[in-house]
Amino acid sequence: MSRSHKFDESIRNPFFSLVGRRILLIMVLLSGFFTLLTTLLQAYWQYDEAFNQVESRHDEIEHIHAELLASSLWLYDLTSVQERIDGLVNLPHVNYLAVRSENYLFEAGQPLNVQKMDERVPIGIF
Numbered sequence: 041m042s043r044s045h046k047f048d049e050s051i052r053n054p055f056f057s058l059v060g061r062r063i064l065l066i067m068v069l070l071s072g073f074f075t076l077l078t079t080l081l082q083a084y085w086q087y088d089e090a091f092n093q094v095e096s097r098h099d100e101i102e103h104i105h106a107e108l109l110a111s112s113l114w115l116y117d118l119t120s121v122q123e124r125i126d127g128l129v130n131l132p133h134v135n136y137l138a139v140r141s142e143n144y145l146f147e148a149g150q151p152l153n154v155q156k157m158d159e160r161v162p163i164g165i166f
Contacts, residue, residue, distance in 0.1 A: 097133045109139055122146050 105128055112120040121144075125137045129149035136149040 094133045113141055
């Protein structure tokens, strides 16, 4: 190939040009980097949001429903305690709930055998 023919080819097709190949390589590397970065950020935000939802559900059970369970236990309304925890296990992000007292154990749902978030909250009337 003559020099003028190579020049004509490099103008028509960037793969024959050294500058064109460098620009394409830089563009591919930058787009790959930004794609990986945004994917990692999105995954982190979704992971963090999922844990925040579980923690907010635990706080809701601790601050709202624990007092109702404690009052039912205090009155020995055992059917009401079981009905309440059966209803609480239907909430999102709650798979298993157990209420233990000295003489009784109330459970609802299925305990998980995998890694889980576990929280124990003492209930009582203060």
